[in-house]
Amino acid sequence: MAAPRLRPGMGRLIEMPAALGRLSRAYSKSHAFREVLQLPKMELTKLVCFIGRSNVGKSSLIKALFSLAPEVEVRVSKTPGHTKKMNFFKVGKYFTLVDMPGYGYRAPEDFVDMVETYLKERKNLLRTFLLVDSVAGIQKADNIAIEMCEEFALPYVMVLTKIDKSSTGHLLKQVLEIQKFVATKTQGCFPQLFPVSAVTYSGIHLLRCFIATITGNLKTN
Ligand code: GDP
Numbered sequence: 001m002a003a004p005r006l007r008p009g010m011g012r013l014i015e016m017p018a019a020l021g022r023l024s025r026a027y028s029k030s031h032a033f034r035e036v037l038q039l040p041k042m043e044l045t046k047l048v049c050f051i052g053r054s055n056v057g058k059s060s061l062i063k064a065l066f067s068l069a070p071e072v073e074v075r076v077s078k079t080p081g082h083t084k085k086m087n088f089f090k091v092g093k094y095f096t097l098v099d100m101p102g103y104g105y106r107a108p109e110d111f112v113d114m115v116e117t118y119l120k121e122r123k124n125l126l127r128t129f130l131l132v133d134s135v136a137g138i139q140k141a142d143n144i145a146i147e148m149c150e151e152f153a154l155p156y157v158m159v160l161t162k163i164d165k166s167s168t169g170h171l172l173k174q175v176l177e178i179q180k181f182v183a184t185k186t187q188g189c190f191p192q193l194f195p196v197s198a199v200t201y202s203g204i205h206l207l208r209c210f211i212a213t214i215t216g217n218l219k220t221n
Contacts, residue, residue: 046095046215047124051115052131053141054102057161060198061131062089062099065208068201086114095126095215104141116148126214127155127190134160134195137174138181149188157190158182159207164197171195 052058066074066089075090085101098118103111119125130145132138138146149156158178163171175193182189194210196203212218 045090045124046126047098047122048095048127048129048211048215049098049100049119049125050129050131051100051145052102052161053133053139054104056102056131056133057198058099058102058131061159061161061196061204062097064196064198064201064204065211066091068204068208086118094217095211103144111144111148115145116152119148119154120152125154127157127211129159129194130156130189131159131161132178134163134171134174135165138178146186146189150186153188155188155190157210158193160193160195162197162199163195163202164200 050058050062066072072092072094074092076087087099089097089099091097100115100118101111103115119128128149130142130149132142148154160171160174160178166174175195178193179191182191182193194203194207196207198204209218
C-alpha cells in the first residue's frame with residue numbers, strides 16, 4: 001500500500017506527485033466548475049456519494065447494491081455538459097446516491113472541477129463512500145480523494161472492492177494496513193471498513209444496511 005506520511009492536522013495532508021496533485025483554484029473558472037454549481041441543489045434529499053478510481057468496481061458495486069432491493073424503484077438522471085460524468089440514482093423516496101466520475105491519472109482536473117466543487121457545496125451529504133481496490137490497496141491517486149475528504153471535513157467510509165480476487169491472507173494484510181492508515185492518518189474516516197465483492201455479493205448486504213442506517217431507512221421489524 002502506497003501510504004505517504006502525512007503532516008499532522010487538517011489542510012493539505014498528503015504529499016502527492018505534481019501530476020496527481022489537486023489543481024489550484026484557478027481551475028474554478030472552468031465550464032465544469034460553473035456547471036456543477038448550476039446543478040439542482042436537492043436540499044431536501046438525503047445524499048450519499050460514491051467516489052473511486054476508474055476501474056475500482058464502482059459501477060459493479062452500485063449495481064449489486066440495487067439488485068439486492070429490486071422492489072425499490074431506482075431512477076437514474078444524467079446531467080448535461082461536463083457534469084454528465086455524474087450519475088444521480090434516486091432510490092425510491094429514500095435518498096439519492098451520487099455516482100461521481102472515476103478519477104485516475106488522467107482525471108485530476110475533472111476531480112477538482114466536479115467532485116470537489118459538488119461535495120463542498122452539498123450540506124445534505126450524509127456520507128461519502130470512498131472505494132479502494134482491495135487487491136492494490138490505497139494508491140497514490142486515492143490520496144486525491146482522501147485529501148479532499150479530510151480537508152472539507154466530510155464524513156467518509158472506505159469500501160474495499162473486489163475481495164473475491166484476493167487470497168484470505170492478502171485480504172487480511174490489506175485490511176490491517178488500511179485500518180492502521182485510517183486510525184493514524186485520517187480524522188474524518190469511519191473506522192470500520194466495508195470489504196465487498198460485486199461478484200460473490202460478499203459484504204454487500206452489510207454495506208446496504210449501513211447505507212439504510214445513515215439515511216434513516218433501516219427497518220428493524
Ligand atoms: P468502475 O470503472 O469503477 O465503474 O469499475 P467497474 O464496475 O466497471 O469494474 C471494473 C472491472 O472490474 C470490470 O471488469 C468488472 O467486471 C470488474 N469488477 C468489478 N467489481 C468486481 C468484483 O467485486 N470482483 C471482481 N472479480 N471483479 C470486479
